[in-house]
Amino acid sequence: MESFTVITNLGPEDWKALLRACGERARENLAKGPWYHRWMPFIVWVAMVALVVWLLQLKSRLFNLESLLISTVFVFGIVYAMAWRQRRAFRPMESGAFLGTTTFQFTPEHFVVTRAYSTARDQWALLCDITRTPTHVFLWIDAASTYCFRVADLPPSLSANEAVRRIQTFRAAGAVAPSAIVSAPAVEAGWPAPTATEPPEVAPDPIATKPSVIQELRALLRMEIHRAPDPAHLWGRDLTLALLSILALGVWAGIDRLQYSSDARIFWYGISSISLLAVGALSLAWLLSRLSSPRVPLRRSLLLVLACAPIVAVADWLVPSGGPVGLWFLLVLFVAWVTSLLHTGMRTISGKFQARAVFATVVVCLAMIAVGRNYYMAPDIWYEPDSDEEASAEDDAAMEQLLFEQASRIDANIARMPSGEAGRPSTWFVGFAGYGEQRVFAEEIGTASRAVGAKFSSLNRSLLLVNDRRDEQKFPLATVSALRHTLLSLGARMNKQDDVLFLALSSHGSEDATISVNNESTMYWRDLGAKELRAMLDESGIRWRVIVISACYSGSFIDSLRDDHTIVITAAAADRTSFGCSDDRDITEFGDAFYRQALPKAPNLRAAFDAALLDIAQRERAEGREASNPQAWFGPLMEAKLKDLEAAPVPPPATAVR
Secondary structure, eight states: OOOEEEEEEEOHHHHHHHHHHHHHHHHHHHHTSOHHHHHHHHHHHHHHHHHHHHHHHHOTTTSOHHHHHHHHHHHHHHHHHHHHHHHHHTOOOTTSSSSEEEEEEEOSSEEEEEOSSOEEEEEGGGOOEEEEOSSEEEEESSSSOEEEEEGGGSOTTOOHHHHHHHHHHHHHHHOOOHHHHSOHHHHHTTOOOOOSSSOOOOOOOOOSSOOOHHHHHHHHHHHHTTOOOOGGGOSOOHHHHHHHHHHHHHHHHHHHHTTSOTTOEEOGGGGGGGHHHHHHHHHHHHHHHHTOSSOOOHHHHHHHHHHHHHHHHHHHHHSOSSOOHHHHHHHHHHHHHHHHHHHHHHHHHHSSOOHHHHHHHHHHHHHHHHHHHHTTOSOOOEEOOOOOHHHHHHHHHHHHHHHHHHHHHHHHHHHTSOOOOTTSOOEEEEEEEOBTTOHHHHHHHHHHHHHHHHHHTOGGGEEEEEOOTTOSSSSOOOOHHHHHHHHHHHHHHSOTTTOEEEEEEESOEETTTEEOOEEGGGTEEOOEEHHHHHHHHHHHTOOEEEEEEESTTGGGGHHHHOOTTEEEEESSOTTOOOOOOSTTOSSOHHHIIIIIIITTTOSSHHHHHHHHHHHHHHHHHHHTOOOOOOEEEEOHHHHHHHHHHHHSOOOOOOOOBO
16 A cells, blocks of 8 residues: 655644544543443433423422523533633644644554654554544544644545545554553543454545435434434435425414414514524524534534424423423423434434534523513414404494493492491492403402401492403493592592491502503503502592402502501512412402401401411412412501401391492
């Protein structure tokens, strides 16, 4: 076999290629070990996901998905910064042993490596393995030591494959017994001893001819059923990418269509928002390509991302933003499926494990889905059309008339209420069910009206303001302006210096001391804040007040409403959620514990609150939930005044005013 010489000029980019090759070599060495070595990163990752799911269920307020993503990005940023600093610290010197011109002389007896200040003659028995990439050939002489030269620096008459073949022949002919040359540590590290019958594998040549679209689609189907495809059939033709994009968009549109009624139509003006999906897919493909080593071409990584897109679309639809542990386990299965497909595809294309690239791509994909859900960034493809303009105009007119009539309905109801008894305080009840899309709040206010009426003789002096999608005519609507009008009208009718107002509010709440007030049919949506409620009460002139707020975070109302003439009872602390506001219930858990169980039996309001507090704590401990921690403020003057009302005999029952 003819000897040959290679003169190569190595620079910083070649040093980076050498580091990547050493890293790949180390991963391959680990892969040759027991099966659990190969699967350990995946097992650890699944365990971490399971731990996150458990923590989300156990401590939803202290451990949420947004904080997890921020922490993950922060940790990865620190790791990347440290790795970047370390790489810079170990850059080769200009006058060192790597950078500059290196001459390789390959002969049947040995190979000689000549640098500016050194010459090394190595016997072929020292050569452990040979690998090549499209740009470099690596001659491994130890577990992490190698010579390398650039393919571009080969003599013009010598191809890369021919050069590697000659080196293999020289190595096979010049090798001696492994026990005489290869040291024990090298054998223990898993390196193959040089033999003449088993030449080392050489990286395949780049794809010479493009596969057909059918071949590419068939290769992707093989991946879906966990069968390794031919790497030459995963190239990424333009037509294949276009077909996969259409398939992914079709799955997305079809799933999105299921959320609308039968008369839904395509939202043509929102088609441009589909560019969000395209940008997301291209970003993930770029990340997958950028972090792979050796670098996978962008079109080939995009092929894998688009192949996974329909699975991601189905997972995003099946798994809601919040739900039982079973749905989170379903999400873990989808994530594992996508991870497996990307792993198989990247290993098929590059011939290497690409754990870093696949893991980063999956994490960023989950982050994109989370951000899209939280900030409503999903593309709008369908919409439900309104009726014709004439019907729409009639509906608008009816809506305006309905809102306009509320004040007169409230005044008429208050006018029918009997006056209080002379010489003793009377209780006037106002119920406010703010959120109309769930019946539980309307049902709870009805229960509160009956319980308070039976306890404080207020049934015939009760007014309910209710948003309920089932019936918009039964009670006056609950709006902020309607509540203000009610309080002003009651203030004019009540004996403000002696009578007591019992105000019960039930709705969804927020941490900023507000409760939701909405009625979908009238397109009314305005939150009621604690300071605004206090201003209404002060404006009405009503002095004696009992206010019960059944909502999440309702404890945030206490600071604004408290005084010596007021009792404030809330279903949760300012930083806690309450429970039981789903549409399959007829009353919230606080409402059941306070209005239904405690109030009818308790001798006074404080005892009723204490009993409800104990009942709720026992329920939450039994179900393993974070305590809602209901709060209360008992103004001393108001509590003393209630003693007269609670001790008075109860008159015959009456009905609430509607």
